[in-house]
Amino acid sequence: MKAKKNIISLKPYQVIDQPYLLKLDANESNNYLDDISLSLQGVEYYPDHQSKSLKQALSKYIGIDSSLMTIGNGSSELLDLLFKAYIEPGDVVLSFDPTFSMYEIYANIYGANYIKVPSNDDFTLNMDLMISQLSLNPKMILLCTPNNPTGFQIPRKDILKLLNLTQALVVIDEAYIEFSDQNESMIKDILIYNQIAVLRTFSKAYGLAGARLGYMVSSKDITSIMNKVRSPYHVNALSQKAGLMALSKRDLIFNNIDEIKRVREKTLKTLIDLGFKVYKSQGNFLWVKSPIKALGIRLNEKGILIRDFSKDQSEFYRITIKQQNDMDILISSIEEIINETK
Ligand code: PMP
Secondary structure, X not given: OXXXXXXXXXXXXXXXXXXXXXXXXXXXXXXXXXXXXXXXXXXXXOOOOOOHHHHHHHHHHHOOOHHHEEEEXXXXXXXXXHXXXXXXOOOEEEEEEOOOOHHHHHHHHOOOEEEEEXXXXXXXXXXXXXXXXXXXXXXXXXXXXXXXXXXXXXXXXXXXXXXXXXOOXXXXXXOOHHHOOOOOOOHHHHHOOOOEEEEEEOOOOOOOHHHOOEEEEEOHHHXXXXXXXXOOOOOOHHHHHHHHHHXXXXXXXXXXXXXXXXXXXXXXXXHHHOXXXXXXXXXXXXXXXXXXXXXXXXXXXXXXXXXXXXXXXXXXXXXXXXXXXXXXXXXXHHHHHHHHHO
16 A cells, blocks of 8 residues: 655654653753642543633733634644645745754645745845745745744744735744744734734743643634644643643743743853854754764763754754753763863
8 A cells, every 4th residue: 555655755753762861852841840740530521622721821821812722732733734724735835944844844745845945154044035935926934933943033024024925824933932032923913914823832931842732823714724624622631731730830931931041141152162153042942063073973972862953964953952950961071072082
């Protein structure tokens, strides 16, 4: 039995699956709920199909009516559903490069013509270059801001400029927005622009990557389409509860985000002193060019996982920022490697 042609040639998403001492490869955060045990009461029934309580709690926090929200199994599922609902084979999908690798994978699954708009040499993103590609008549444009893996945040005014020039569905992936120093979220703009969908996740700032929980905020039209394509009861009851609990701990979580931002700036300076090229980041990670060859493999030998991009971009890596003590372990391991190389 043969799968579809475009699926046979697809490369699956790469996940490092091995024991480790320190995990800095997937932009996860602390666990804020480890003192809470979740009751299994009620699991004999299907979960709330609309995730109503979670949406209401989110609504208070983001100031958007819960009728304009969709909850998903991570923002990954929401991305998948957007492609499923809007993309026909051959449709043009635009995105910057490098960016979150799943965009290309979804585009290939749905047979889209995925066009990458290159970043500037310093990994800032050039919206005018994206705008010049509008002549290709894209059906969907994916903007990751702050961008994974580079940490660059697209200025709001640039996104507004794009929105005023296209009818395409513009997906704005704000997975890392809580770590940004700038208040540039596009979430309120869904009330003005019918064509945008803003994606957020509980996997990063909220420390719930294992619960698989994300949300999307979009116009009435897009939200009603999402309600047509999602599977029944797709978000499980335990994850809905975990999301509610995380929202009840927002003060603690946001104090920690401030801490991560401080550690990010300190780590950036330390890595520059060690000879790295480090790019200013608005996420909980740093995009670096290493002065040491095969840094990813050498850290891996010491039990430290970082995300290795060196196959595509020589000696480029993405390193998750965690607490200072974790960064101390990373830095002393890098110093050891530098000394071993001398
Ligand atoms: N968007 C971006 C930019 C990401 O980096 C990730 C996870 N790495 C996701 C979406 C998906 O996150 P999740 O499915 O865990 O919400």
